[in-house]
Structures are given as structure tokens and as C-alpha cells.
Amino acid sequence: xxxxxxxxPTVVWLHPEAPPKPAEGAPCNGCGLCCLAEPCPxxxxxxxxxxxxxxxxxxxxxxxxxxxxxxxxxGGVTGLTQPWVVRVMSALAxxxxxxxxxxxxxxxxxxxxxx
Numbered sequence: 414x415x416x417x418x419x420x421x422p423t424v425v426w427l428h429p430e431a432p433p434k435p436a437e438g439a440p441c442n443g444c445g446l447c448c449l450a451e452p453c454p455x456x457x458x459x460x461x462x463x464x465x466x467x468x469x470x471x472x473x474x475x476x477x478x479x480x481x482x483x484x485x486x487x488g489g490v491t492g493l494t495q496p497w498v499v500r501v502m503s504a505l506a507x508x509x510x511x512x513x514x515x516x517x518x519x520x521x522x523x524x525x526x527x528x
Contacts, residue, residue: 443478
């Protein structure tokens with residue numbers, strides 16, 4: 414019997430150098446899993462979708478982690494470039510996504526099978 418779509422696991426592909434998902438409640442380490450699985454309320458606004466990866470998510474080769482583009486580079490996500498607007502958007506994004514509060518992604522991580 415086929416698995417109904419609502420019960421199928423979500424598969425996301427992480428950058429190979431992404432850090433492992435932290436324990437729930439532990440500080441965010443930029444693993445990206447939550448934002449790749451689905452956008453947060455802020456991500457819904459900037460992505461204009463409710464499912465799939467958030468378009469604001471950015472990989473940083475320098476930091477070897479993912480960053481929320483609305484925190485790290487809101488001008489790059491929205492196209493707005495006025496310095497005061499970018500600062501305000503970044504500050505609001507930090508608050509809206511609860512930056513620094515801790516991982517709230519209730520997701521299980523399984524490495525790909527080698528089959």
C-alpha cells in the first residue's frame with residue numbers, strides 16, 4: 414500500500430560541510446535543516462510559499478554554516494539597500510526568528526543510505 418503524501422518523510426539535502434543538527438533547545442549552529450525543510454513565518458513572507466526550502470537561506474563558505482539571509486543580508490534578499498532599512502530589517506528578523514533562543518526544529522536527521 415502506498416504511503417499517503419501527508420505521511421511521507423521530507424527529504425532535504427544539506428551542504429556536505431553543514432554542521433550536525435543541534436539538540437532541541439541548544440544554540441543554533443547554522444545546520445540549516447529547519448529552513449531547508451520549510452520556511453518560518455518570516456520565510457513564508459520572503460519566499461512567498463509555505464512549503465519547501467526558504468529562499469532567504471544562505472550558505473557561508475567562510476563560516477561553514479547556513480545563515481538566515483534576512484538576518485545576515487536582508488538587502489540581498491529583498492533588494493532594499495538603504496542602510497537604515499537593512500539594519501531595521503536585520504534586527505526585526507533576529508527577533509522574529511528568535512535568534513539566539515535555541516533550536517526548535519523537531520526534526521529527525523537520517524544520513525542517506527548507500528544503496
